[in-house]
Amino acid sequence: MPSAIATLRVTARVLASVAGAYAVTAGTAALIAVLLVTGAHLSRSDALIIGSTVGYLVFTFLMLWCFAERRLARVWLVLLVAGICCHGGVMLLEPFMPLPGAAP
Amino acid sequence: MSPPVHPDDPGDLRLAMNWFHTWFGLFLGGLLFVIFWTGTLAVFDREIDRWMMPATRLGTAPAITADALLPVIGDHATTARQWRMILPDARVPVVEVQISPAKGSFIRHFVDPRTMRILPDEGTYGGTRFFYPYHFRLNIGVTGLWLCAFAAVVMVALCISGVIIHRKIFADFFTLRIVRKPLRTILDLHNLSGVLALPFLLVISFTGVAVFTFSYLPTAQSLLFRGDPAAAASGYFSRKPAGQPGGPLVSLEGLRDKATAYWNGDRPKYVQLIHPGDANAYVEIRRPSARTISYSTEAIWFDAASGELLATSPTTGTRRFYDFMYGIHLVQFDHWPLRWLYFLSGLAGCALIATGLLFWVQSRRKRHEKLGMRGVHVTEALSAAITTGLLAATLGFMITNRLLPVGLEGRASMEVWAFHAVWVATLLHAAIRGRSVWHEQCWMIAAGCLAAVLLNAGTTGYLTNGNSLWPVAGIDLFLLSSGVVAAWTALKLRRKQP
Numbered sequence: 001m002p003s004a005i006a007t008l009r010v011t012a013r014v015l016a017s018v019a020g021a022y023a024v025t026a027g028t029a030a031l032i033a034v035l036l037v038t039g040a041h042l043s044r045s046d047a048l049i050i051g052s053t054v055g056y057l058v059f060t061f062l063m064l065w066c067f068a069e070r071r072l073a074r075v076w077l078v079l080l081v082a083g084i085c086c087h088g089g090v091m092l093l094e095p096f097m098p099l100p101g102a103a104p
Numbered sequence: 105m106s107p108p109v110h111p112d113d114p115g116d117l118r119l120a121m122n123w124f125h126t127w128f129g130l131f132l133g134g135l136l137f138v139i140f141w142t143g144t145l146a147v148f149d150r151e152i153d154r155w156m157m158p159a160t161r162l163g164t165a166p167a168i169t170a171d172a173l174l175p176v177i178g179d180h181a182t183t184a185r186q187w188r189m190i191l192p193d194a195r196v197p198v199v200e201v202q203i204s205p206a207k208g209s210f211i212r213h214f215v216d217p218r219t220m221r222i223l224p225d226e227g228t229y230g231g232t233r234f235f236y237p238y239h240f241r242l243n244i245g246v247t248g249l250w251l252c253a254f255a256a257v258v259m260v261a262l263c264i265s266g267v268i269i270h271r272k273i274f275a276d277f278f279t280l281r282i283v284r285k286p287l288r289t290i291l292d293l294h295n296l297s298g299v300l301a302l303p304f305l306l307v308i309s310f311t312g313v314a315v316f317t318f319s320y321l322p323t324a325q326s327l328l329f330r331g332d333p334a335a336a337a338s339g340y341f342s343r344k345p346a347g348q349p350g351g352p353l354v355s356l357e358g359l360r361d362k363a364t365a366y367w368n369g370d371r372p373k374y375v376q377l378i379h380p381g382d383a384n385a386y387v388e389i390r391r392p393s394a395r396t397i398s399y400s401t402e403a404i405w406f407d408a409a410s411g412e413l414l415a416t417s418p419t420t421g422t423r424r425f426y427d428f429m430y431g432i433h434l435v436q437f438d439h440w441p442l443r444w445l446y447f448l449s450g451l452a453g454c455a456l457i458a459t460g461l462l463f464w465v466q467s468r469r470k471r472h473e474k475l476g477m478r479g480v481h482v483t484e485a486l487s488a489a490i491t492t493g494l495l496a497a498t499l500g501f502m503i504t505n506r507l508l509p510v511g512l513e514g515r516a517s518m519e520v521w522a523f524h525a526v527w528v529a530t531l532l533h534a535a536i537r538g539r540s541v542w543h544e545q546c547w548m549i550a551a552g553c554l555a556a557v558l559l560n561a562g563t564t565g566y567l568t569n570g571n572s573l574w575p576v577a578g579i580d581l582f583l584l585s586s587g588v589v590a591a592w593t594a595l596k597l598r599r600k601q602p
Contacts, residue, residue: 006110013111017124018254030324037328044328046422051324052317053429056310060260067111067124094327 017066020079027086029055034093121265128258129460134490135255137457142239144450150195151575152231156505158564165192165217170356170375176215182381191373192217194438227515228505253320259309287466294459301452311433341405341415343384350383351409359406363389394438399431461487485534492545493530499552500526506559546594553587
């Protein structure tokens with residue numbers, strides 16, 4: 001493999017493990033928090049604590065997985081699909097969150 | 105075992121994790137060392153404060169009332185925007201008073217609880233305002249916060265990948281090969297410190313990022329609180345000033361009594377007055393947590409004139425879980441053996457990172473020399489500046505503190521300048537001196553430790569003032585033993601070198 005392409009592929013993988021994993025993490029944390037507020041009627045600050053705590057775990061494991069998976073294309077594909085799913089889920093669910101004052 | 109040259113190359117999970125561990129460890133190792141070292145120092149931040157602020161080295165504080173401190177605050181007590189007092193406890197023998205005056209800049213005083221006199225300004229950031237914030241934001245603001253949080257996530261991932269790489273984790277636990285093969289010794293030290301401190305490293309890195317719930321994942325936060333901005337205060341009470349003068353201040357000690365009874369625990373030491381003198385003035389008292397692992401984020405609010413209870417923080421299971429994570433990371437409980445264990449584990453973390461960097465350098469030295477590559481030289485210089493250089497800079501900070509006269513304009517920032525100047529100097533030294541950098545900087549550290557102890561004895565005469573001996577003597581004893589270790593290391597390294 002020419003070394004320029006090899007360098008590009010390493011860069012793409014590192015980018016996936018940092019920026020891609022972060023984007024999925026931010027979406028996952030938001031999705032969990034919104035689900036907890038909408039479904040379990042948790043208070044918003046409690047939902048945020050749980051969502052973020054789980055989110056940081058997700059970040060760590062995604063970061064490692066980006067290297068455990070050998071096929072670079074698959075790494076990016078999974079991150080893209082997961083990112084679209086969680087951010088999309090948040091956008092769909094957001095209008096159903098209880099209004100201020102309605103829930104504890 | 106050599107890692108794959110490229111992460112696309114075929115290989116099992118261990119090889120893939122090895123690539124991650126090698127390169128993420130190399131590029132974030134320096135930042136992680138800085139975070140671990142300043143965090144380790146911050147375990148004893150109050151004691152470092154006493155060392156660097158000789159006028160606050162007082163004996164155990166007598167029990168004092170919050171009301172007795174009002175004369176110290178003076179006119180500000182009714183005119184300031186807000187003020188707070190933090191009463192003495194087992195680790196801090198002085199009262200801290202902070203005032204945000206109606207006009208002018210923020211005021212911070214230490215008060216001697218026996219005479220109720222304001223102590224002269226010590227002109228230093230000490231441990232609590234230099235090393236502690238450096239630990240999570242490198243004292244460069246928001247960028248530093250993000251860098252440190254990212255480093256913490258990578259640290260958790262490095263721990264996990266390290267365990268996966270490690271083939272015989274339990275067998276190697278008892279292995280330390282000191283003889284003959286320095287490369288093997290470095291790797292064994294890396295493994296030993298990593299495995300011994302693994303639970304600590306995992307918990308401290310994870311809680312380190314998790315306690316900043318509200319900062320690093322702004323998507324969730326803005327989404328949740330966009331529709332309900334009031335909820336962002338998460339149960340914190342606040343009200344705006346009425347603009348009319350209010351009644352006289354109720355007895356603060358009475359409010360402390362009420363708070364103590366409400367929490368059924370220790371007497372709170374944190375009392376804050378918001379909009380003093382206004383009709384809407386109110387008092388915030390925070391829950392003390394010296395006797396629990398959790399660091400409580402609970403507070404209670406009273407009307408400042410009537411003493412009527414206004415609100416208390418909601419306590420939910422989630423909140424208690426958060427307080428527990430917070431407490432595990434912040435170590436604000438009074439427990440000396442545990443505090444020392446945190447300190448030693450922190451040092452183990454520093455050793456882990458330093459040996460990791462050294463292993464990268466040593467295992468590539470011959471190959472790089474043969475191929476004429478510069479990677480090893482650059483990494484060695486940077487690693488030395490970040491590990492031994494940072495220790496020298498810390499000593500430079502403490503020595504400057506004992507050399508500059510109290511009362512000098514801008515004294516606190518001069519100490520910070522000295523810290524960074526020494527740090528840059530060690531980098532230059534490392535760049536020039538090549539392999540000799542290690543033993544030469546070890547001698548610098550040994551000399552710095554001795555100088556700090558001698559200067560402290562010479563300029564403060566603490567030996568005759570037995571009031572608050574242990575915090576200060578503890579630091580001096582640690583400095584002396586570090587000096588011995590540094591000198592011994594320097595001698596050993598000298599002998600090894602051709």
